[in-house]
Every structure is written in C-alpha cells, then in structure tokens.
Amino acid sequence: xxxxxxxxxxxxxxxxxxxxxxxxxxxxxxxxxxxxxxxxxxxxxxxxxxxxxxxxxxxxxxxxxxxxxxxxxxxxxxxxxxxxxxxxxxxxxxxxxxxxxxxxxxxxxxxxxxxxxxxxxxxxxxxxxxxxxxxxxxxxxxxxxxxxxxxxxxxxxxxxxxxxxxxxxxxxxxxxxxxxxxxxxxxxxxxxxxxxxxxxxxxxxxxxxxxxxxxxxxxxxxxxxxxxxx
Amino acid sequence: xxxxxxxxxxxxxxxxxxxxxxxxxxxxxxxxxxxxxxxxxxxxxxxxxxxxxxxxxxxxxxxxxxxxxxxxxxxxxxxxxxxxxxxxxxxxxxxxxxxxxxxxxxxxxxxxxxxxxxxxxxxxxxxxxxxxxxxxxxxxxxxxxxxxxxxxxxxxxxxxxxxxxxxxxxxxxxxxxxxxxxxxxxxxxxxxxxxxxxxxxxxxxxxxxxxxxxxxxxxxxxxxxxxxxxxxxxxxxxxxxxxxxxxxxxxxxxxxxxxxxxxxxxxxxxxxxxxxxxxxxxxxxxxxxxxxxxxxxxxxxxxxxxxxxxxxxxxxxxxxxxxxxxxxxxxxxxxxxxxxxxxx
Numbered sequence: 001x002x003x004x005x006x007x008x009x010x011x012x013x014x015x016x017x018x019x020x021x022x023x024x025x026x027x028x029x030x031x032x033x034x035x036x037x038x039x040x041x042x043x044x045x046x047x048x049x050x051x052x053x054x055x056x057x058x059x060x061x062x063x064x065x066x067x068x069x070x071x072x073x074x075x076x077x078x079x080x081x082x083x084x085x086x087x088x089x090x091x092x093x094x095x096x097x098x099x100x101x102x103x104x105x106x107x108x109x110x111x112x113x114x115x116x117x118x119x120x121x122x123x124x125x126x127x128x129x130x131x132x133x134x135x136x137x138x139x140x141x142x143x144x145x146x147x148x149x150x151x152x153x154x155x156x157x158x159x160x161x162x163x164x165x166x167x168x169x170x171x172x173x174x175x176x177x178x179x180x181x182x183x184x185x186x187x188x189x190x191x192x193x194x195x196x197x198x199x200x201x202x203x204x205x206x207x208x209x210x211x212x213x214x215x216x217x218x219x220x221x222x223x224x225x226x227x228x229x230x
Numbered sequence: 231x232x233x234x235x236x237x238x239x240x241x242x243x244x245x246x247x248x249x250x251x252x253x254x255x256x257x258x259x260x261x262x263x264x265x266x267x268x269x270x271x272x273x274x275x276x277x278x279x280x281x282x283x284x285x286x287x288x289x290x291x292x293x294x295x296x297x298x299x300x301x302x303x304x305x306x307x308x309x310x311x312x313x314x315x316x317x318x319x320x321x322x323x324x325x326x327x328x329x330x331x332x333x334x335x336x337x338x339x340x341x342x343x344x345x346x347x348x349x350x351x352x353x354x355x356x357x358x359x360x361x362x363x364x365x366x367x368x369x370x371x372x373x374x375x376x377x378x379x380x381x382x383x384x385x386x387x388x389x390x391x392x393x394x395x396x397x398x399x400x401x402x403x404x405x406x407x408x409x410x411x412x413x414x415x416x417x418x419x420x421x422x423x424x425x426x427x428x429x430x431x432x433x434x435x436x437x438x439x440x441x442x443x444x445x446x447x448x449x450x451x452x453x454x455x456x457x458x459x460x461x462x463x464x465x466x467x468x469x470x471x472x473x474x475x476x477x478x479x480x481x482x483x484x485x486x487x488x489x490x491x492x493x494x495x496x497x498x499x500x501x502x503x504x505x506x507x508x509x510x511x512x513x514x515x516x517x518x519x520x521x522x523x524x525x526x527x528x529x530x531x532x533x534x535x536x537x538x539x540x541x542x543x544x545x546x547x548x549x550x551x552x553x554x555x556x557x558x559x560x561x562x563x564x565x566x567x568x569x570x571x572x573x574x
Contacts, residue, residue, distance in 0.1 A: 017233060025233065063233045065240035074293075081296045082303065089293055100236075123237050125293045129321070130239060132294060133249045137302050137319040 003225070006059055006177050015064035023176075025063050029054055029072040030175045032099065036076055039095045040087050044171065049141040050079035052179045053131060059180060060134050066127075069100055074127035082139040093121055141179075144170050144187035151211045152191060159200075166194035172229050182222060188212035189222025196223075252322040255283060281317060364419075372422075382409050390417030 007019045017025070030051050037047035053075040054068070073096040080087045094105050097120065101108055109117075132139075148170060152163045169190035173179070178186050188209065195202040202208050209219070255272040261282065262269045272283040286298045305316035364372045372388065375381025386392075391411040392400045400406055 021233075061240075065234050065238060067234045067236055067238045070237060070239060077293060078299075081294070082299050086292075086296055089291060120237075121290075123239065125288070125290070126241065127239055128293050129288070130241070132319075133321045136249050137306075139299065139303065140306075 001059070001180050003177065003181055003221075006180055010059055011062040012058065012064060015062045017063050022058075022063065025068055026055065026058070026177070027175050029068040032069055033072050033076055035099055036073065036092075036096055039099070040076070040080070040092065042076070042080055042085055042087065043083075045143055045145065046079050046083045046085050047076070048143060048171070048174050049083060049139075050076040051174045052141045053079055053135065053139065055177060055180055056135050056138075057131055059177075061130075066130075069096070070123055070127045071131065074124050074131055077124065078128050078131060078139065079141075089121065089124070093117065093124060096124075142183050144184045144190070147184040147212065148187035148191060151187070151208065154211075162191075162194050162198055162200055165197065166190040169193055169226055173226050176225055176229055178222065178225055182218065185212065185214045185218050185222055186226075188214040188219055189226055192219055193223045193226055249318065250320050252283070252320045254320065255281065257283065282314075368422075379409060383411070386411045386415050388417075388422055389419050391415040 010017075010019070010022060012022050012025075013019070033050050033054065034047055037044075037050065050072070054072055057066075057071055057075070058068070073092060077087065077089060077092045080092075097108060098105055103111075113119075145167065148166055149163060152159060152166060155162070166187075167190070170186060173186050173190065178189075182189075191202065191208075191212070194200075209216075214222075254276065255274055258271045258273060258280075260268055260270050267285040267287050270283040270285070272281055273279065274281060286295060289295055302316065302319065305314070309315075361372060373381055373384040375384045390396070391414060392406075394401055401410075
C-alpha cells in the first residue's frame with residue numbers, strides 16, 4: 001500500500017476522522033502497546049508486531065467504532081502467542097486496565113461493577129477474534145531489525161553508534177504507517193538517516209545500498225517519513 | 231463522528247474485509263474428532279468444491295488457542311504436493327473453522343496419553359515423530375486401530391507390551407490396569423519395518439535406527455527433541471555405520487549425548503513446567519536424557535499410536551504417505567520438517 005492510499009482510503013476518513021487525527025491515534029495506541037509490552041516483559045520485536053497488527057487492523061476498520069486500546073490489548077496478547085512468548089490473559093487484562101485507568105487493580109475493583117473483569121475479558125477475546133478475521137489470520141510481520149544489523153555489521157565492529165542509532169530510528173518508525181508501505185526498506189531509510197546524522201559517509205561503501213535492495217526514490221521517501229516523526 | 235469510546239467494538243459491521251463466514255460451506259459429515267476439535271467433510275456452496283473443515287474451539291481462559299496459531303502459521307508457509315493446503319480460514323459466531331484441501335489425512339499423536347497420563351511433554355512429541363518415520367518406512371499406518379483399546383493393542387503387538395521392567399512406573403498410570411495386555415508380547419518393530427526396501431538403503435537403515443529409538447517406551451529412552459535447524463547426530467551424513475537387524479540396535483555414540491538437558495525446547499507455554507530442569511522425565515524417571523547412555527534396546531520397548539484411520543474424506547483415496555519421503559533431505563531434518571511430514 002502507498003502512503004496516499006492509506007491516508008485517503010482509511011475507513012476512519014468516512015467517519016470524519018482526518019489523517020492528522022488518525023496519525024495521533026496511531027501514536028497513542030503505539031505508546032500504550034509499548035508500555036503494556038514492557039510491563040509484561042515482552043521483547044521489542046513482539047511489541048513491534050503488535051503495533052503492526054494494529055496498523056493493519058485500522059486500515060481496514062474505522063477508529064469511530066473500534067476502541068483502539070481494546071484492539072491494542074488484544075493485538076499484543078495475540079502477537080505474544082504468535083511469537084511463542086505467550087502471556088496469561090488475566091495478566092494482560094490486569095496490566096492493561098491499570099495503564100488505562102492509571103489505578104491499581106484492587107482500587108478499580110471497588111469502583112467498577114462486580115463482573116467488570118469478566119466483561120473486560122470477553123471484550124478482549126472478541127477483539128482478538130475480530131483482529132484475526134479482519135487480518136485474515138495473517139499474523140506474520142517482517143521486521144527490518146535483522147537486515148539492518150546484518151548489513152551494517154559488515155562495516156565492522158567500530159560502527160556500533162551508527163547501528164544503534166539506526167535501530168532506534170526503526171523502532172520509532174513503528175509508530176508510523178511505514179510498516180504497511182515497505183518491507184525491509186525501512187532498514188535502509190534508517191541507516192541512511194543515521195549515517196547522515198553522524199556525518200558518516202555510507203556512499204563510500206558502494207555495495208551498501210544494493211544490499212538493502214532499495215532504490216534512491218524509496219530511500220528518500222522512507223527517510224522523509226521517518227523525519228516527520230520528530 | 232467521534233472516535234470509539236472505551237470498550238466499543240462494532241461486531242455487526244459487514245465483513246467486506248477479512249475472512250468469510252463458515253456459512254459459505256455446507257457440512258456433509260464428521261470425519262474425525264480429537265482434543266483439537268472436529269474435522270468435517272464439507273462442500274463450498276458456491277463452487278461445489280469438497281473440502282475438509284477443521285473446527286477450532288475457542289478457549290475462554292486463553293483466547294484463540296496458540297496451537298491453532300502455530301498450525302495456521304506453519305501451514306501458510308508450507309507448499310508441497312504432499313502437504314495439505316490451508317485454503318482459507320473462516321469464522322462462525324464464537325468459533326473458528328479452518329479449512330484445508332481434502333485428500334490427505336493427518337496422523338494424530340495420541341501416545342502415552344492413551345493410558346491416561348495427563349502430562350504432555352516433549353517426549354510425547356518425539357513418540358509422534360517416531361510414528362511418522364515408521365509410517366514413511368512402512369508406507370502405511372502402523373497402528374491402524376479403530377478405537378483407543380484397539381490402537382493400544384496394535385501398539386503392544388508391534389512394540390511389545392509395557393511392564394515395570396521396560397517402563398518403570400507404568401503400573402501407576404491411571405488406566406494401565408484396564409488396558410494392560412493379557413499375554414506377554416515381544417517387541418518386533420525392527421522385524422516389521424525391516425523389509426522395506428523402497429527407500430535408499432542407507433537412508434532406510436539409518437532412519438530405522440531413529441524410529442526404534444524415538445518410539446522407545448519411556449521418556450528417558452527416547453531421543454531428546456531437537457530444535458529447528460539442528461540435526462540429530464545419526465541423521466547427518468557421515469561415517470555413521472548403518473544399522474542392521476542383527477546388530478545391537480542402540481546407536482550408541484557421543485552424538486547422542488547432548489551437553490545439557492534440553493528443557494522446554496518447544497517454546498514456552500507448550501509443555502507444563504515442572505520442577506526438574508529436563509522436562510522429559512514425566513514418568514517419574516530421574517535423570518532425563520543426558521544422564522547416561524541409552525538402555526539396551528530390549529528394555530526400551532516402544533509404545534504408541536499414530537494416524538487416525540480413515541481420516542481422509544470419503545472417496546478421496548489419497549494415501550499421502552510418500553514412501554521414502556523424497557523431500558526429506560538426509561542431512562538436515564528439523565522439527566519443522568517433521569511437521570511437514572506429519573501433515574501429509
């Protein structure tokens with residue numbers, strides 16, 4: 001999908017949610033997933049997968065009628081299972097509630113109806129099911145971390161600063177819709193930006209860009225979109 | 231319009247995206263049933279195509295089952311004429327069905343669990359792997375029992391009957407007394423599988439060694455599972471002497487002994503955690519794999535089960551069992567490849 005397609009055809013648009021608003025909604029559920037994932041001690045790749053599953057969901061369904069935090073909770077629960085890092089549903093639910101309400105779970109239990117936890121569990125499993133059907137059970141997510149490190153490591157061990165900066169840029173990029181548009185090219189964009197930022201002359205390594213299997217136009221596009229995140 | 235409030239999900243939105251409803255199919259008859267759910271023969275209403283429909287139960291405590299996620303992910307990756315194809319995944323209210331092409335049946339691991347043992351462990355999976363190897367050599371199902379007692383009996387006939395000598399602790403397994411064989415039976419697996427000359431000779435003999443070891447009765451007599459990308463010592467090409475029927479069948483050698491017990495190799499959540507570091511000694515057997523050499527073959531009488539008889543849809547006639555497994559490279563079988571075979 002191209003960026004224009006995503007921005008113009010998003011189902012949220014029909015419900016009057018403009019592209020800027022949707023960008024912020026995207027940031028907000030990504031921040032939530034990051035927080036939830038860290039508390040559940042999930043690896044960064046699983047957290048990233050959950051974000052991408054959410055992005056995929058919201059290019060198909062509108063923010064107007066699907067609570068993004070419910071979808072995000074279910075997406076992380078699902079991503080953890082899909083990447084063999086399952087977390088007990090009740091732990092996921094408890095942590096998710098505590099983040100959303102900024103309250104301890106025992107305190108929440110005083111405020112809410114008796115069966116609120118069961119109801120919440122039912123909602124999240126419904127959301128999980130909805131993600132699966134909406135994505136047609138396509139849960140595989142290709143991360144650019146591996147191509148990025150494998151290509152950049154060819155520069156030698158002295159370039160750890162460059163590699164780390166590029167990796168951080170990739171993680172930042174998760175907040176955007178880049179993952180819906182490109183596959184490992186995000187790695188190239190991140191490497192390009194990192195090199196530029198550190199005044200590192202990657203162009204002198206002739207085969208570097210070929211290894212990322214990208215074109216100058218894509219490179220330009222990806223790094224432009226990464227820049228917009230800051 | 232405002233964005234969705236807390237807890238809002240539009241469950242009634244018309245599904246212009248994503249998977250279809252199971253109503254697109256008409257169920258014809260149930261083919262089999264297991265712990266995983268039921269499999270039906272069904273017809274797609276629009277095209278008339280006959281398919282196998284596998285129903286997956288949702289779990290209220292764990293949501294969509296991780297085993298089903300694994301199965302779908304793996305099936306999506308596999309493209310081979312002998313492996314059932316996942317055509318699509320369809321949904322029904324509160325349940326999910328998965329649909330594959332008919333014509334092939336899946337051996338379904340039952341193993342020690344037949345005797346009422348409730349702990350699922352890597353050793354149970356290794357049993358299944360052994361059965362699949364044996365079936366590849368044999369060219370057909372090796373334990374074609376119609377029901378569980380009959381299946382157990384077939385296992386005892388081929389692999390010998392379990393007793394306290396070859397399987398310490400077996401008499402304490404819940405249903406042992408109900409099902410224990412009335413007469414002593416000797417292990418004759420090697421003889422039964424020894425006449426297969428269809429596969430290349432070295433591969434056959436080597437695999438035979440593998441088969442007898444992984445279908446050993448007790449957990450600690452079976453080979454430990456291997457992780458993807460690794461190969462068992464005797465599966466690698468090299469100067470491994472081929473095993474012959476007359477030879478002591480224990481392929482003893484340093485290659486067997488892994489440096490440390492392989493714990494929950496199948497990944498977290500797959501096997502119940504237990505107090506020991508190995509996870510293989512679920513028969514109250516100390517030690518695990520790395521504690522000593524494999525016992526002599528006569529001791530480790532195998533035990534087990536395999537394919538569901540007649541699980542293929544009526545009339546399809548697909549045997550699915552490629553003799554000699556041409557796609558099975560000799561030097562790098564992994565657990566993933568085994569699944570490949572398991573699903574043929």
